[in-house]
Amino acid sequence: MLRASLTPRRSTMSTKIPSPIGLDRYPHLFAPLDLGFTRLKNRALMGSMHTGLEEAEGGFPRLAAYFAERARADVGMIITGGISPNPEGGFGEAGGALTDAEGVANHRLVTAAVHDADTQVKICMQILHAGPLARNPGLVAPSAVRSRIGSFMPHELDDAGIDKQLADFARCAALARQAGYDGVEIIGSAGYLLSTFLVEKTNRRSDRWGGPFEHRMRFPVEVVRRVREAAGPGFIVIYRIAAMDMLEGGMAWDEIVTLAKAIEAAGADIMSTHFCWHEAPVPTIATMVPRAAFTRVTGRLRRELRIPMITSNRINMPEVAEAVLARGDADLVSMARPMLADPELVSKALHGREDEINTCIACNQACLDHTFGGQEVSCLVNPRACHETVLNYPAVARPKRIAVVGAGPAGLSFATLAAQRGHRVSLFDAGAEIGGQFLLAKRIPGKEEFAETLRYWQRMIERHGIDVRLGTRADAAMLRAGNFDEVVVATGIVPRRPAIPGIEHPSVVPYIDAILGSRPIGRRVAIMGAGGIGFDVAALVTQAGPSAALDAAVFAREWGIDFERHPRGGVTGVKPEAAPSGRTVTLLQRKPEALGRNLGKTTGWAHRMALARRGVQMIGGVEYLAIDDAGLHTRVGGEPRLFEVDTVIVCAGQLPLRTLADELSAPGPGKTAVLGGDLSSPAELDLLRNDSGPKVHLIGGAFEAAELDAKRAIAQAARLAATV
Ligand code: FAD
Numbered sequence: 118m119l120r121a122s123l124t125p126r127r128s129t130m131s132t133k134i135p136s137p138i139g140l141d142r143y144p145h146l147f148a149p150l151d152l153g154f155t156r157l158k159n160r161a162l163m164g165s166m167h168t169g170l171e172e173a174e175g176g177f178p179r180l181a182a183y184f185a186e187r188a189r190a191d192v193g194m195i196i197t198g199g200i201s202p203n204p205e206g207g208f209g210e211a212g213g214a215l216t217d218a219e220g221v222a223n224h225r226l227v228t229a230a231v232h233d234a235d236t237q238v239k240i241c242m243q244i245l246h247a248g249p250l251a252r253n254p255g256l257v258a259p260s261a262v263r264s265r266i267g268s269f270m271p272h273e274l275d276d277a278g279i280d281k282q283l284a285d286f287a288r289c290a291a292l293a294r295q296a297g298y299d300g301v302e303i304i305g306s307a308g309y310l311l312s313t314f315l316v317e318k319t320n321r322r323s324d325r326w327g328g329p330f331e332h333r334m335r336f337p338v339e340v341v342r343r344v345r346e347a348a349g350p351g352f353i354v355i356y357r358i359a360a361m362d363m364l365e366g367g368m369a370w371d372e373i374v375t376l377a378k379a380i381e382a383a384g385a386d387i388m389s390t391h392f393c394w395h396e397a398p399v400p401t402i403a404t405m406v407p408r409a410a411f412t413r414v415t416g417r418l419r420r421e422l423r424i425p426m427i428t429s430n431r432i433n434m435p436e437v438a439e440a441v442l443a444r445g446d447a448d449l450v451s452m453a454r455p456m457l458a459d460p461e462l463v464s465k466a467l468h469g470r471e472d473e474i475n476t477c478i479a480c481n482q483a484c485l486d487h488t489f490g491g492q493e494v495s496c497l498v499n500p501r502a503c504h505e506t507v508l509n510y511p512a513v514a515r516p517k518r519i520a521v522v523g524a525g526p527a528g529l530s531f532a533t534l535a536a537q538r539g540h541r542v543s544l545f546d547a548g549a550e551i552g553g554q555f556l557l558a559k560r561i562p563g564k565e566e567f568a569e570t571l572r573y574w575q576r577m578i579e580r581h582g583i584d585v586r587l588g589t590r591a592d593a594a595m596l597r598a599g600n601f602d603e604v605v606v607a608t609g610i611v612p613r614r615p616a617i618p619g620i621e622h623p624s625v626v627p628y629i630d631a632i633l634g635s636r637p638i639g640r641r642v643a644i645m646g647a648g649g650i651g652f653d654v655a656a657l658v659t660q661a662g663p664s665a666a667l668d669a670a671v672f673a674r675e676w677g678i679d680f681e682r683h684p685r686g687g688v689t690g691v692k693p694e695a696a697p698s699g700r701t702v703t704l705l706q707r708k709p710e711a712l713g714r715n716l717g718k719t720t721g722w723a724h725r726m727a728l729a730r731r732g733v734q735m736i737g738g739v740e741y742l743a744i745d746d747a748g749l750h751t752r753v754g755g756e757p758r759l760f761e762v763d764t765v766i767v768c769a770g771q772l773p774l775r776t777l778a779d780e781l782s783a784p785g786p787g788k789t790a791v792l793g794g795d796l797s798s799p800a801e802l803d804l805l806r807n808d809s810g811p812k813v814h815l816i817g818g819a820f821e822a823a824e825l826d827a828k829r830a831i832a833q834a835a836r837l838a839a840t841v
């Protein structure tokens with residue numbers, strides 16, 4: 118299928134109905150795409166995200182609701198999470214493969230829900246054969262090469278095994294068509310089966326499936342040919358190619374072009390670009406990656422092919438998508454995580470409500486970290502994602518007057534959702550701005566996106582008419598006088614101040630002051646505490662020049678990517694020096710283990726690597742003894758050690774701030790404190806039942822500071838808002 122011209126669409130609607138504003142604002146994004154045998158209503162694609170529901174008991178009705186909600190909101194095409202063509206290619210022992218009539222019946226729930234929601238929306242099933250990344254002992258690969266992140270050593274395929282895999286791909290595509298899908302996407306990247314045929318590192322064969330590149334690409338090309346043959350014409354076949362695999366010794370540009378042309382000739386309708394192998398040591402989708410950093414590579418490949426191209430990676434707002442399309446980098450834009458964060462992203466763009474988009478901040482905390490941790494996927498900023506049938510915010514018949522104290526993530530999540538349901542909400546914060554600790558997080562280089570969440574909440578405050586009282590430290594008397602029906606205490610935390618001799622020394626700086634820049638930081642710095650905040654502070658004080666997240670050239674330099682010359686894998690192999698800050702920084706913790714083990718599963722390695730490249734020393738097993746003019750006195754591994762530093766930044770964790778909660782729970786008649794208990798149960802959130810006064814709830818850091826993060830604070834608040 119030849120590429121249709123990307124013609125901006127003018128309204129063809131009746132002159133009496135004004136066209137949605139988005140058609141003018143995003144003419145490329147809302148231009149339809151004619152594939153000849155079918156037509157996509159716009160260029161906004163919901164990219165593939167594995168949710169965990171594919172394998173879960175009773176997961177398909179939930180998947181159907183999840184996709185239908187996005188289909189109702191104007192997305193042009195949806196790609197499902199990866200479905201294996203056979204058990205050996207799957208992520209788990211149970212389910213997840215489409216091999217029979219039972220599977221077809223399950224998948225019909227999804228396709229019917231999407232087409233019922235909007236007949237114009239297309240849905241394609243991604244066929245994902247995990248190869249050496251499959252999480253079952255029957256896994257297969259071109260050669261017995263275990264992936265660095267794989268669970269088992271794969272079995273090398275023999276000729277019969279290869280024939281079986283090809284037949285399974287073909288059967289899977291035919292079954293997908295029976296199930297009502299409009300097409301399939303074959304994933305040929307990321308370290309999954311097809312991509313492991315392509316590079317010598319994982320393909321050590323010398324038969325017709327290995328050796329020179331023409332042989333190594335035979336398997337993926339044959340998969341496409343067999344899928345096309347089995348599914349027949351009039352069915353969308355998308356191939357996802359690694360346009361930059363980020364591997365040293367990975368694919369060369371001419372190999373990528375050769376492969377892409379062969380895939381096109383084998384019958385693919387659309388080419389989608391991917392930029393990773395999961396084990397490659399370059400971040401490609403985390404929040405430290407600039408928006409749309411990779412799309413120019415798609416643009417270069419687009420010039421070599423005739424079929425339409427999809428691009429992706431860190432495209433999280435409509436204006437970014439529009440710019441990518443307008444400069445000719447692609448024909449379609451894939452947004453996967455952004456559609457978890459906001460199911461209505463496309464319709465909000467269409468109707469000029471961009472400021473209401475709940476933007477994906479690329480944290481990975483509730484999506485990819487869950488996928489790779491074997492948990493169901495959701496979203497940090499939208500805990501309802503993938504929980505559409507179980508977490509809802511119905512309008513209330515009898516609105517209550519609710520006071521929310523604390524405009525951090527917990528208070529904001531609760532206040533905006535409760536007000537959306539119709540409650541009358543007053544929101545108090547002692548600070549001059551809403552945001553709580555997110556006001557600090559957004560100052561960290563690589564976390565600039567956190568500002569988008571605050572913009573979203575601010576807009577929700579306006580939209581739902583929340584009465585906001587900034588610069589107001591609420592106390593019990595004020596709240597009692599306010600005659601509220603319920604009070605939600607979301608007062609957050611206080612930083613822990615370790616009881617170490619010399620903690621009052623002028624060289625000691627709390628992390629809040631370090632982040633706000635309200636105290637000078639010297640050239641030789643020790644950071645006490647290596648949790649998420651310790652790592653963030655280390656990134657901040659070693660930063661010099663523009664943040665890599667805001668500048669693709671800086672990002673490329675920091676991570677050794679060469680977008681222009683595109684060496685093998687796209688990477689130079691040179692360990693780049695990040696712009697020197699001139700500071701010597703040492704990150705310390707008491708636990709005698711590697712630092713950063715509790716950071717995100719899919720991003721922790723990048724944070725560790727980024728700091729190591731800036732020369733940050735990381736030391737565990739430290740006992741803090743004293744701080745004085747000489748520096749920080751410690752024992753490390755039992756031996757005395759002095760860190761001769763001029764600044765000690767304290768990032769030693771947090772304690773719940775419960776002053777207000779304690780005031781409200783002061784003993785009195787008819788009051789029962791029920792603090793504590795199971796965080797997942799809203800009933801357990803009640804701090805205090807007071808027969809004569811308001812009912813009081815405690816959420817977020819104020820409820821529990823240990824292992825608190827924004828994901829937990831926001832989700833806990835959302836669950837309470839759903840039931841209050
Ligand atoms: P807070 O954010 O602490 O908000 C509490 C609010 O209550 C404050 O605004 C305070 O002014 C107000 N308040 C307190 N007492 C009163 C009173 N009596 N009256 C009125 N107002 C009052 N989490 C993640 O999940 N991912 C991250 O990447 C991440 N990065 C971070 C980076 C940094 C630098 C920091 C500091 C934190 C980061 N966090 C991150 C943690 C996350 O921000 C917190 O878990 C989250 O903010 C907790 O939300 P909260 O609403 O419970 O409390």
Ligand code: NAP
Pocket residue numbers: 482613615616645646647648649650651653705706707708716717768769770771823824825826827
């Ligand atoms: P944290 O992750 O609990 O880390 C606290 C650090 O302080 C640890 O290194 C701990 O290690 C040390 N510590 C604890 N008690 C101490 C004491 N008495 N004296 C000296 N050191 C002590 O907490 P955080 O870094 O303050 O972060 C707060 C929350 O925000 C965390 O739960 C985190 O998940 C979240 N956050 C997340 C991210 C992210 O990227 N996902 C980023 C920032 C913050 P030792 O006890 O071994 O010394």
Ligand code: SF4
Pocket residue numbers: 454455457458476477478479480481482483484485495496497498499
């Ligand atoms: Fe985006 Fe974070 Fe939500 Fe994942 S959890 S979709 S990365 S905001």
